[in-house]
Amino acid sequence: xxxxxxxxxxxxxxxxxxxxxxxxxxxxxxxxxxxxxxxxxxxxxxxxxxxxxxxxxxxxxxxxxxxxxxxxxxxxxxxxxxxxxxxxxxxxxxxxxxxxxxxxxxxxxxxxxxxxxxxxxxxxxxxxxxxxxxxxxxxxxxxxxxxxxxxxxxxxxxxxxxxxxxxxxxxxxxxxxxxxxxxxxxxxxxxxxxxxxxxxxxxxxxxxxxxxxxxxxxxxxxxxxxxxxxxxxxxxxxxxxxxxxxxxxxxxxxxxxxxxxx
Amino acid sequence: xxxxxxxxxxxxxxxxxxxxxxxxxxxxxxxxxxxxxxxxxxxxxxxxxxxxxxxxxxxxxxxxxxxxxxxxxxxxxxxxxxxxxxxxxxxxxxxxxxxxxxxxxxxxxxxxxxxxxxxxxxxxxxxxxxxxxxxxxxxxxxxxxxxxxxxxxxxxxxxxxxxxxxxxxxxxxxxxxxxxxxxxxxxxxxxxxxxxxxxxxxxxxxxxxxxxxxxxxxxxxxxxxxxxxxxxxxxxxxxxxxxxxxxxxxxxxxxxxxxxxxxxxxxxxxxxxxxxxxxxxxxxxxxxxxxxxxxxxxxxxxxxxxxxxxxxxxxxxxxxxxxxxxxxxxxxxxxxxxxxxxxxxxxxxxxxxxxxxxxxxxxxxxxxxxxxxxx
Numbered sequence: 219x220x221x222x223x224x225x226x227x228x229x230x231x232x233x234x235x236x237x238x239x240x241x242x243x244x245x246x247x248x249x250x251x252x253x254x255x256x257x258x259x260x261x262x263x264x265x266x267x268x269x270x271x272x273x274x275x276x277x278x279x280x281x282x283x284x285x286x287x288x289x290x291x292x293x294x295x296x297x298x299x300x301x302x303x304x305x306x307x308x309x310x311x312x313x314x315x316x317x318x319x320x321x322x323x324x325x326x327x328x329x330x331x332x333x334x335x336x337x338x339x340x341x342x343x344x345x346x347x348x349x350x351x352x353x354x355x356x357x358x359x360x361x362x363x364x365x366x367x368x369x370x371x372x373x374x375x376x377x378x379x380x381x382x383x384x385x386x387x388x389x390x391x392x393x394x395x396x397x398x399x400x401x402x403x404x405x406x407x408x409x410x411x412x413x414x415x416x417x418x419x420x421x422x423x424x425x426x427x428x429x430x431x432x433x434x435x436x437x438x439x440x441x442x443x444x445x446x447x448x449x450x451x452x453x454x455x456x457x458x459x460x461x462x463x464x465x466x467x468x469x470x471x472x473x474x475x476x477x478x479x480x
Numbered sequence: 481x482x483x484x485x486x487x488x489x490x491x492x493x494x495x496x497x498x499x500x501x502x503x504x505x506x507x508x509x510x511x512x513x514x515x516x517x518x519x520x521x522x523x524x525x526x527x528x529x530x531x532x533x534x535x536x537x538x539x540x541x542x543x544x545x546x547x548x549x550x551x552x553x554x555x556x557x558x559x560x561x562x563x564x565x566x567x568x569x570x571x572x573x574x575x576x577x578x579x580x581x582x583x584x585x586x587x588x589x590x591x592x593x594x595x596x597x598x599x600x601x602x603x604x605x606x607x608x609x610x611x612x613x614x615x616x617x618x619x620x621x622x623x624x625x626x627x628x629x630x631x632x633x634x635x636x637x638x639x640x641x642x643x644x645x646x647x648x649x650x651x652x653x654x655x656x657x658x659x660x661x662x663x664x665x666x667x668x669x670x671x672x673x674x675x676x677x678x679x680x681x682x683x684x685x686x687x688x689x690x691x692x693x694x695x696x697x698x699x700x701x702x703x704x705x706x707x708x709x710x711x712x713x714x715x716x717x718x719x720x721x722x723x724x725x726x727x728x729x730x731x732x733x734x735x736x737x738x739x740x741x742x743x744x745x746x747x748x749x750x751x752x753x754x755x756x757x758x759x760x761x762x763x764x765x766x767x768x769x770x771x772x773x774x775x776x777x778x779x780x781x782x783x784x785x786x787x788x789x790x791x792x793x794x795x796x797x798x799x800x801x802x803x804x805x806x807x808x809x810x811x812x813x814x815x816x817x818x819x820x821x822x823x824x825x826x827x828x829x830x831x832x833x834x835x836x837x838x839x840x841x842x843x844x845x846x847x848x849x850x851x852x853x854x855x
Contacts, residue, residue, distance in 0.1 A: 406485070409482065409486075410519045410522075412482045412485060413482070413523075413538075
């Protein structure tokens with residue numbers, strides 16, 4: 219089985235070094251990047267699937283040229299190779315551009331499954347997976363808690379989380395699956411994985427390589443615009459309940475009831 | 481990424497054991513297993529023999545991160561590299577096939593036995609003899625101050641095999657791999673040491689140990705050269721241990737200084753403390769950068785390897801001694817008791833000025849390299 223995982227390098231929120239550039243956008247160069255946490259769940263699911271069924275995992279990213287360092291971490295977890303689409307014309311890209319570019323990048327690859335995270339910690343749109351499925355014409359299976367491919371029958375079965383439990387979806391391969399944390403904790407890269415990742419291939423593709431005209435994507439044609447950005451207000455004073463469990467429970471319930479939260 | 485992975489492992493799994501390892505002075509088999517299970521002991525070995533194919537710099541980064549929390553544990557990796565270097569440099573493919581997979585997986589340990597009671601800095605005067613007997617060699621003599629000599633499965637032993645006075649002194653030694661179970665091999669005693677107390681330092685005896693010629697590393701008479709080339713590549717491991725110890729002590733001192741209050745404020749606000757911490761930080765960073773530079777130079781095949789390795793061990797060892805001593809000073813009375821780790825780090829630091837060539841020998845090596853350039 220060949221699986222492609224869509225992986226986005228995002229600013230590390232744990233670094234607490236976020237700052238806004240003059241255009242009001244996040245200054246990505248000032249913050250160390252990490253693999254988007256929800257994408258790590260997708261990657262973990264992909265790695266488990268190839269361990270069970272054989273095959274390879276390719277990660278695909280659209281990011282700045284420096285993203286290869288972050289992609290190496292995904293390779294250290296066990297992915298086979300990476301494809302990075304990077305181009306100056308992509309600055310200020312919105313979700314539509316991201317979808318177009320990732321769909322174009324997929325057209326040059328062979329795969330049975332495409333896995334994506336539910337959303338990203340920076341953009342938080344949660345629409346890229348669905349958009350890529352539309353443009354590529356792949357069956358779209360969302361919010362997967364379990365993925366069971368049958369490569370011989372060219373079928374995949376997915377448990378989709380629903381408000382009351384889960385739905386069982388089936389589709390023909392190749393298909394696109396949006397993954398959730400229910401698939402299992404991502405692994406830490408082993409030392410062997412880290413050392414092996416140093417020599418793994420990351421192919422870089424420009425817009426021209428993908429046959430996309432520079433003017434048709436990026437900030438200039440973005441359908442969303444940044445109108446302003448503000449830091450979140452500092453957190454209000456915290457009240458810590460230190461009573462014994464019984465008394466503490468009563469106090470918390472009273473607190474919530476008072477505010478009509480429960 | 482590798483540095484980060486080893487750092488987390490060291491902080492979470494090794495640091496909590498460090499004080500106990502020092503107190504009991506017992507070899508930490510659990511830490512050896514931990515390093516093995518995370519493939520850390522495989523770092524110095526080529527990929528084709530089951531290792532991870534790490535360069536000197538990679539091994540140094542790992543040794544540094546482990547030594548930051550426990551110098552004894554950092555030494556496990558450094559000694560595994562040290563003992564294996566004669567085989568890496570001069571071993572046959574067959575010998576590597578035979579021993580490296582187990583060493584890389586950490587199933588076996590290897591030690592390096594050059595020093596003798598009467599042959600320390602003057603290593604070429606070793607009295608341990610190796611005499612050819614048919615297809616075998618008979619080894620007779622003893623070795624002293626052998627790190628992990630009592631826990632190793634294999635010992636790289638250097639013995640004088642040529643007694644002809646006309647042969648230059650540096651062409652009289654041969655390197656052999658002695659296996660732990662061989663008849664006549666024994667551990668005579670374990671030293672009681674000031675520092676790195678969990679790392680057993682052994683006196684080894686060889687009473688007519690019969691070693692097959694297949695265990696000979698390199699040609700007869702090339703042993704001294706192999707030992708010196710080994711030390712050129714292993715000294716950065718000791719420098720890495722020293723940088724790690726210094727960083728560990730600095731971390732403790734800096735955090736203590738910001739929490740300890742005297743005269744109504746943290747002592748970190750007093751200039752005399754600030755100056756000490758600043759010097760500790762600058763010295764440690766300088767030693768670290770020299771170490772990394774030495775590793776990349778030696779990895780790149782520098783003809784100046786002896787000089788680079790001697791310089792980084794000299795600077796890092798002296799820095800570690802100074803920084804750990806100052807860390808004890810910053811902690812005052814608390815630095816002198818075992819409630820804090822800096823007294824242990826100070827005791828551990830001292831060895832980095834002594835082994836794999838004393839600091840005096842490092843200066844000699846550097847001076848010789850200078851002279852060799854024709855001045």
